[in-house]
Amino acid sequence: MLDTMIEGVIAFMLIAGGAFAFIGSLGLTHLKDFYMRLHGPSKTTTLGVGCTLIGALIYFSREDGPVIQELLITIFAFITAPVSAHMLAKSALHHKLKPDPRTRGNPVELESERPRHTIEEAPQGDSPLP
């Protein structure tokens, strides 16, 4: 009875993890602009990985005694994911990527002093390089 319950918990964790990872990846294709796409992998996929790892933690703890590595991996994933999301957002702001027109709020970081390329500067001819 207890065995079936533990297996149920493991199965639930694995399915939830897979579902969250899938939804996060779906967000990457479905959302409209870079800043919105950032939400999928930074939150949803991290939780997906976390769920899968906790499922693995329970499974291997039952097989051969307490295993703690998975828990450490989960904690490290949750500590590092926000940092990489922050760096991605920072570089997007630095490149002044255009947000979706529905986005409210107009941060100074996105106001450009001058257009990136005037017509004279723009590449001419049929050079393959930008």
Add this chain to the structure above:
Amino acid sequence: MIPPTRWLPMPVLSMLLLVVWLLLQHSMALGQWILGGVLAILIPVVCRPFWERQPTIKRPMKLIGYFFRVLGDIVVANIQVSKLILDPRGQMRPAFVEYPLTLKENFPITILASTITMTPGTVSAHLRLDGRTLLVHALDVGDINALIDEIHQRYERPLLEIFES
């Protein structure tokens, strides 16, 4: 707290390194203790110049409470974001929000920024150089002021109490 000395500049970090080393090796053998101990002393001494002054944790119990609150919020926030992504109508109200910080020290601000990214449908995008404003991108927000208020009440207030009060 253990006071820092010349050869043990960051005692908490050293302890943490030793514990993580032993857990990762999954062994309590004497050799692992020695190797872990050497690393735990060496690594803080070498990377000492790159570190900021470590903040003091004034209320450790509150920190544990904060940890579990954030853990619960991560699950809730993920279900919200999943709903938004799967919603076929795709009615999102994205916004850039300038969040005025009350926290002053760098470490608490880092924790707050990470929490904001992990939890309520928001990603912290940029910390202005003056360290007073955090630029936050939200996926779906109705009332910007309500969002700022929620972050302040739910996350920044406890962090203030833990680190700076």
